[in-house]
Amino acid sequence: MPPKPQLNPFVETMDAPPIPAVRQALTAYDGRHGPVLDLCQAVPGYAPHGDLLVALARTAGDAALAGYGDIQGERVLRDALAADINSVYGGDVAAADLQITAGGNQAFFVMALALAQPGDEVILIGPHYFNHDMTLRMLGITVRVVDGDPEAGFLPDMAAIEAATHEKTRAIFIVTPNNPSGGIYPSTLIDALFVHCVKAGIVLVIDETYRDFLPAGSGPPHGLFAHQDWRDNFVHIYSFSKAYCIPGHRVGAIAAGGRIMTEIAKVMDNLQICAPRPVQHALVGAIDALKSWRDGNRDEIDRRRVAFERVIAAKGHWKIVSIGAYFAYLRHPFGDEHAMDVARRLAGDYGVLVLPGSCFGAGQEAYIRAAFANADAAIIDSLSRRLPSQWS
Numbered sequence: 001m002p003p004k005p006q007l008n009p010f011v012e013t014m015d016a017p018p019i020p021a022v023r024q025a026l027t028a029y030d031g032r033h034g035p036v037l038d039l040c041q042a043v044p045g046y047a048p049h050g051d052l053l054v055a056l057a058r059t060a061g062d063a064a065l066a067g068y069g070d071i072q073g074e075r076v077l078r079d080a081l082a083a084d085i086n087s088v089y090g091g092d093v094a095a096a097d098l099q100i101t102a103g104g105n106q107a108f109f110v111m112a113l114a115l116a117q118p119g120d121e122v123i124l125i126g127p128h129y130f131n132h133d134m135t136l137r138m139l140g141i142t143v144r145v146v147d148g149d150p151e152a153g154f155l156p157d158m159a160a161i162e163a164a165t166h167e168k169t170r171a172i173f174i175v176t177p178n179n180p181s182g183g184i185y186p187s188t189l190i191d192a193l194f195v196h197c198v199k200a201g202i203v204l205v206i207d208e209t210y211r212d213f214l215p216a217g218s219g220p221p222h223g224l225f226a227h228q229d230w231r232d233n234f235v236h237i238y239s240f241s242k243a244y245c246i247p248g249h250r251v252g253a254i255a256a257g258g259r260i261m262t263e264i265a266k267v268m269d270n271l272q273i274c275a276p277r278p279v280q281h282a283l284v285g286a287i288d289a290l291k292s293w294r295d296g297n298r299d300e301i302d303r304r305r306v307a308f309e310r311v312i313a314a315k316g317h318w319k320i321v322s323i324g325a326y327f328a329y330l331r332h333p334f335g336d337e338h339a340m341d342v343a344r345r346l347a348g349d350y351g352v353l354v355l356p357g358s359c360f361g362a363g364q365e366a367y368i369r370a371a372f373a374n375a376d377a378a379i380i381d382s383l384s385r386r387l388p389s390q391w392s
Contacts, residue, residue: 010138018130018359021340028348033386037379039370040353042179042326044245046300049293052244052286059278066277071269072261073100073253074280080287081238081253088211091225093255099264100275103250104209104239109135110271111235111254114263115203116141116170123164123172125156127329127360127367129179132207142168145361153183153322154329158192165196171203171235172196176221177210177325180360180369184214184324190222197233203260205235209252210325212243212294213301213373231257240283242326243294249279300376301326307377308370317389326373329357331366333389339365350386 019041026036047053059065072078078095085093101107108131116122118140124133126147136143146164148154161172172193176185190206197204204224211221224234236255241247256264268274308328312318317333332342339356346352357367372380 008138010140014134014137018355022343022347022353022355025344025347026351026353029351031351033351034382036351036353037382037386038353038374039372040355041374042242042371043247043374044242044297045304045374045376046245046297048245049286049290052246052282052290055282055285056246056249056279059281062278062281065281069274069277069280071265071274072096072098073275074277074284076284077280080284084287085225085236085238085255089220089225090223091230093225097231097255097257097261099254099256099261099268100280101252101254101268102272102275103241103247104207104237104252105131105135106250106272106275107237107239107252107254108132108207110264110267111205111237111256112136112139112141113267114260115205115235119168120170121166121168122170123161124361125154125174125178126362127154127180127357127364129175129207130359132173132175133361141170144169147361147363148181148183150321153324154178154181155183155185155189158189158196161193162196165200165202169200169202171205173205173207175207175209177213178322178327179207179210180327180355180357181322181329182324182327183322183329185222187220187222190224194224194227194234198229203233203235205237207237209237209239209242211238213298213325215302216295216298225255231260235260243297244283244286244290245297246279249276251275251279251283301373303377304372304375304380307380308372308383311380311383311387314384315387315389318387321367326371328370328372330368330370332368334391339367342368345391346387349391350388352383352386 078098082093121142121144123144126145144164146156146160148156194204224230238253240251319331322329339358343356355369357364
């Protein structure tokens with residue numbers, strides 16, 4: 001027999017995406033506890049603003065936007081986003097510092113390909129978002145995990161970061177507010193990470209997809225954009241998906257310095273040429289016009305957080321280890337039972353969809369991630385009768 005074609009071992013040796021694996025367990029659910037309660041994937045639990053939907057329909061029908069656009073993205077959106085970033089963080093971000101991408105995941109992929117080559121290392125903080133880990137491994141980049149401290153909301157210790165950094169390290173990557181833990185990095189820790197990266201000659205990459213859901217009045221997430229040399233050692237990733245409720249339209253962004261941006265643009269040109277143009281134009285006016293609406297959504301998500309904390313506290317056996325923005329990270333009450341088995345049983349027997357901690361790295365088998373932002377407070381309250389403290 002002729003030999004079979006060889007496939008990329010970096011991809012072939014990976015597990016299948018975890019969300020479909022958990023959803024498959026729903027085939028066993030008979031509906032006895034009511035409709036499926038989906039706390040699995042981070043999807044906005046409400047529709048986009050009506051004005052944004054009107055703008056999307058208008059720009060989708062604009063023939064002038066049917067052709068290729070600027071590799072870095074539409075200038076009008078980059079101008080608007082630069083102004084928004086500067087209003088939130090302070091600093092001097094300009095349109096030239098921004099790359100519009102087809103979602104946050106593509107932003108990470110483009111950034112990783114621009115910063116590191118096979119054999120280089122990138123530090124992730126455990127638990128970590130599985131798509132980030134998978135992307136790096138697909139590219140042949142070695143992932144070095146520094147585990148966060150569960151007693152401190154899974155935030156990392158600087159001594160551990162410093163010990164994990166060596167000559168092959170190219171970047172340290174964090175997510176704040178965090179996916180999966182919900183933990184929020186204080187600005188003092190972010191500053192310390194940046195100083196360390198400058199000294200080590202590496203890049204600090206921060207995914208701030210959930211920035212818009214920080215508590216009201218919490219102030220700037222950090223002050224890195226105010227550093228004169230931020231463009232040399234800092235990359236910022238943002239997504240419009242959650243704040244504007246448009247994950248299906250796939251719009252993200254990277255803020256980076258000239259030298260790094262030059263390489264990012266090369267990758268983007270070969271990967272997609274340009275991000276989808278109509279949605280970029282629809283977003284331009286929305287950034288300012290929908291600020292109050294976005295603030296209202298932030299407050300609504302916080303109400304859902306409070307409802308979720310209330311339900312879990314009443315259950316008694318489940319424990320919230322960390323919570324914030326969209327996510328709660330819980331220790332399940334089923335002893336040594338593997339988190340994937342717990343998640344599948346919750347889906348198949350109770351119609352509750354969550355993700356197992358084992359999706360987010362080694363040593364996370366005792367944890368479950370719940371995306372509580374998906375459900376309103378009334379639906380979250382129904383968890384009190386559906387979330388078991390012991391198996392029936």
